[in-house]
Structures are given as C-alpha cells and as structure tokens.
Amino acid sequence: MKKIIIINGPNLNLLGVREKSVYGDRDFQSYFEELKAEYEQVELTYFQSNHEGSIIDKLHEIGFSYHGIVLNAGAFTHTSLAIGDAIAAIQTPVVEVHISNVHQREDFRHHSFLAKNCVGVICGFGLPSYRLGLQSFL
Ligand code: DQA
Numbered sequence: 447m448k449k450i451i452i453i454n455g456p457n458l459n460l461l462g463v464r465e466k467s468v469y470g471d472r473d474f475q476s477y478f479e480e481l482k483a484e485y486e487q488v489e490l491t492y493f494q495s496n497h498e499g500s501i502i503d504k505l506h507e508i509g510f511s512y513h514g515i516v517l518n519a520g521a522f523t524h525t526s527l528a529i530g531d532a533i534a535a536i537q538t539p540v541v542e543v544h545i546s547n548v549h550q551r552e553d554f555r556h557h558s559f560l561a562k563n564c565v566g567v568i569c570g571f572g573l574p575s576y577r578l579g580l581q582s583f584l
Contacts, residue, residue: 447489448513450583452576454494455501455520469545470572477573498522502532509536514583516576518543523558530559541579544569
C-alpha cells in the first residue's frame with residue numbers, strides 16, 4: 447500500500463474560518479475524511495503545523511519511507527529556504543499545492559522557495575488542489 451501524507455503549514459488549521467472568500471468555507475478535516483474514503487487503496491495520513499521547524503522535522507521523519515508528500519506550506523512557501531532545503535534533502539517526492547491561485551494574488555506570493563525542489567506545483571483549484579496532488583502519485 448502506498449504511503450502518502452498531506453502536510454499543511456501555518457494557518458491552514460483555520461480553513462473554513464479564515465478568509466472564506468479566498469479559501470472557501472470548508473474545514474480541512476472533513477475534506478481529508480472524504481479523500482481517505484475515496485482512496486482506500488492508499489495509506490493516507492495528515493499532519494498540520496504552524497511551526498516551520500515542526501514541518502521540517504516531519505519531512506525528515508517520513509521523507510525516506512513514504513511514497514509521496516502533498517505539501518501546502520502556506521506562507522512558508524514564500525519565505526522558507528529551510529523547508530526548500532529539507533525537500534532537497536529527503537528522498538520522497540513532494541508536490542507543492544495551494545488552494546488559491548497564488549499568481550493572481552500579491553507579488554510576494556509569486557515566488558516559491560520550494561518549487562525548484564518539488565516534482566510539480568498545483569494551485570488555484572480550491573481544496574481539489576490536494577486531490578490533484580494525491581492523484582499525481584498514483
Ligand atoms: C496558500 C497560499 C499562500 O500564499 C498563503 O500564505 C496561505 C495559503 C494557499 O493554499 O492558497 O496560507 O498556500
């Protein structure tokens with residue numbers, strides 16, 4: 447069974463509550479349960495942290511044994527050389543995902559410190575961005 451993890455970064459614990467016009471009104475937990483039911487053939491797990499170091503620790507922990515990582519690093523995407531380096535350091539391929547189309551938004555969201563080390567980037571499809579990321583590993 448393929449082991450795939452979805453990792454969400456800062457403020458994504460507030461999906462369904464935060465900036466609904468940008469990120470929608472659905473909480474992530476119920477979406478994750480739906481994905482798990484839809485992809486029973488996958489060992490799908492979920493991790494969320496608001497802390498850069500915890501995300502790096504998680505990447506190190508699972509990055510040599512999992513089949514794929516679907517990562518929405520939130521604002522750390524645009525600031526974190528350290529998460530970019532962690533992606534380069536591990537063996538498990540990472541797909542960068544975003545709910546919103548970051549290229550339609552402020553200039554500072556156009557640059558990613560992660561994308562160079564990822565197998566691909568998916569953005570702008572709302573929560574289904576995560577499903578597309580997951581499908582890319584199947
Ligand atoms: C986001 C886009 C980021 O620019 C932002 O900081 C987020 C969410 C997205 O999923 O659209 O927190 O990663």
